[in-house]
Amino acid sequence: MTQSPDASEPxxxxxxxxxxxxxxxxxxxxxxxxxxxxxxxxxxLAKVIDAAAxxxxxxxxxxxxxxxxxxxxxxxxxxxxxxxxxxxxxxLGEDAMPSILEPLAKPxxx
Amino acid sequence: MSFPNACGRPTDAPALRxxxxxxxxxxxxxxxxxxxxxxxxxxxxxxxxxxxxETERLRGLxxxxxxxxxxxxxxxxxxxxxxxxxxxxxxCMHRKGLPGKAVAAPTGGFKTxxxxxxxxxxxYKTVLGRNSVDNKGFDLVSSLHYAxxxxxxxxxxxxxxxxDGDGKLFGEMYLSPDVIGHELTHGVTQNLSALRYExxxxxxxxxxxxxxxxxxxxxxxxxxxxxxxxxxxxxxxMAPSAQAKGFTCLRDxxxxxxxxxxxxxxxxxxxxxxTADVHENSGVPNKAFxxxxxxxxxxxxxxxxxxxxxxxxxRALRSDATFSEFAMLTIASALKIGGAALQAPCSSAWxxxxxxxxxx
Numbered sequence: 001m002t003q004s005p006d007a008s009e010p011x012x013x014x015x016x017x018x019x020x021x022x023x024x025x026x027x028x029x030x031x032x033x034x035x036x037x038x039x040x041x042x043x044x045l046a047k048v049i050d051a052a053a054x055x056x057x058x059x060x061x062x063x064x065x066x067x068x069x070x071x072x073x074x075x076x077x078x079x080x081x082x083x084x085x086x087x088x089x090x091x092l093g094e095d096a097m098p099s100i101l102e103p104l105a106k107p108x109x110x
Numbered sequence: 111m112s113f114p115n116a117c118g119r120p121t122d123a124p125a126l127r128x129x130x131x132x133x134x135x136x137x138x139x140x141x142x143x144x145x146x147x148x149x150x151x152x153x154x155x156x157x158x159x160x161x162x163x164e165t166e167r168l169r170g171l172x173x174x175x176x177x178x179x180x181x182x183x184x185x186x187x188x189x190x191x192x193x194x195x196x197x198x199x200x201x202c203m204h205r206k207g208l209p210g211k212a213v214a215a216p217t218g219g220f221k222t223x224x225x226x227x228x229x230x231x232x233x234y235k236t237v238l239g240r241n242s243v244d245n246k247g248f249d250l251v252s253s254l255h256y257a258x259x260x261x262x263x264x265x266x267x268x269x270x271x272x273x274d275g276d277g278k279l280f281g282e283m284y285l286s287p288d289v290i291g292h293e294l295t296h297g298v299t300q301n302l303s304a305l306r307y308e309x310x311x312x313x314x315x316x317x318x319x320x321x322x323x324x325x326x327x328x329x330x331x332x333x334x335x336x337x338x339x340x341x342x343x344x345x346x347x348m349a350p351s352a353q354a355k356g357f358t359c360l361r362d363x364x365x366x367x368x369x370x371x372x373x374x375x376x377x378x379x380x381x382x383x384x385t386a387d388v389h390e391n392s393g394v395p396n397k398a399f400x401x402x403x404x405x406x407x408x409x410x411x412x413x414x415x416x417x418x419x420x421x422x423x424x425r426a427l428r429s430d431a432t433f434s435e436f437a438m439l440t441i442a443s444a445l446k447i448g449g450a451a452l453q454a455p456c457s458s459a460w461x462x463x464x465x466x467x468x469x470x
Binding site for chain 2: 020021022023024025026027067068069070071072073074099106107108109110
């Protein structure tokens with residue numbers, strides 16, 4: 001989906017990243033155009049998308065799917081929209097979220 | 111005549127008279143044999159006989175001592191089984207690897223975490239009779255300086271982790287004693303009901319950490335239930351820029367929806383959003399506890415927290431418990447601990463937040 005040699009295949013157009021949880025429980029949601037991301041961020045996002053396609057997140061005991069173990073951890077939900085307008089949703093625990101993508105969903109003072 | 115000593119070297123029987131000077135032991139069998147030997151003169155035989163009797167007496171004493179020592183060892187091992195939780199501190203050095211580099215001599219923030227964590231353990235021990243998170247003296251591990259500008263603290267299932275904050279919303283996350291109490295309490299919940307971290311059970315899990323964290327802070331500062339500061343979550347971690355905007359805390363257990371809360375919460379069950387984060391919906395049971403504790407009066411670490419703890423240790427508290435089920439158990443605990451006088455404010459507090467207790 002992200003690095004297809006076939007030009008007719010849809011590519012990532014936009015991503016909405018939601019962050020929840022943490023001790024504060026502050027919810028964050030931010031939309032980013034794929035083209036506006038740095039090359040490293042594009043590459044990290046592509047890896048996340050590919051990994052989610054081949055390894056759906058496991059559901060651990062007592063926690064939502066993909067959640068990091070313990071409590072007060074961040075969790076991320078990525079809404080990935082492709083050039084054809086289709087959207088797929090990827091849930092990630094904070095251990096699985098690439099550090100380089102974390103700044104894309106940082107809270108700000110109200 | 112010569113007698114073999116324990117080392118096989120010959121010696122003279124008369125020397126055995128000076129027992130206090132002997133540095134060896136003639137085997138009792140040898141003493142007995144020659145004490146009965148008619149070829150040995152009477153005086154020597156008498157000496158051998160006396161020595162044999164004395165040797166046997168000493169052997170008895172040694173055996174008694176050996177048995178007593180074994181019993182003491184048993185007692186020692188039993189004492190050792192009551193493990194006092196040790197603390198281990200680590201420096202993540204702004205990376206994400208856990209636990210990080212061991213800190214041998216804590217200073218600065220490490221000292222703060224060490225001292226406050228020790229106080230949380232003391233609170234659990236002295237107020238609630240609990241020995242660390244697992245009640246078996248589980249060692250307490252804390253890692254500081256996690257990641258870069260990390261605006262969070264968490265329990266990862268086996269240890270506590272603190273970020274330094276981003277400097278805009280939060281400062282160092284360990285600067286609120288209630289936050290350290292909050293994180294450690296997640297370890298307690300994990301070892302008790304293991305409330306599922308989603309939905310109402312997840313909100314209860316969070317609420318229990320807020321409640322025990324704030325009551326720990328009240329105990330630490332000797333604040334009565336009437337002290338407003340005692341009900342704030344995260345008052346010490348707010349960055350100056352957040353304070354300048356009027357945010358004095360993350361949450362206020364007495365007034366969950368107040369404007370001074372950076373993370374306002376619903377106060378009534380009817381306001382609950384089932385899809386909301388567990389930290390949001392915890393406002394309802396938070397307010398129920400604060401209402402109960404304030405109605406009970408005095409200090410929250412008196413009866414009020416003991417009612418909540420009794421519920422947390424109740425095997426009837428299921429991992430997927432609802433607010434309604436939790437309320438029912440707290441009301442039963444209040445009756446058990448303080449009779450009708452304590453049951454009434456507990457029942458009333460749940461009514462004020464709109465939670466109808468489940469039928470027993």
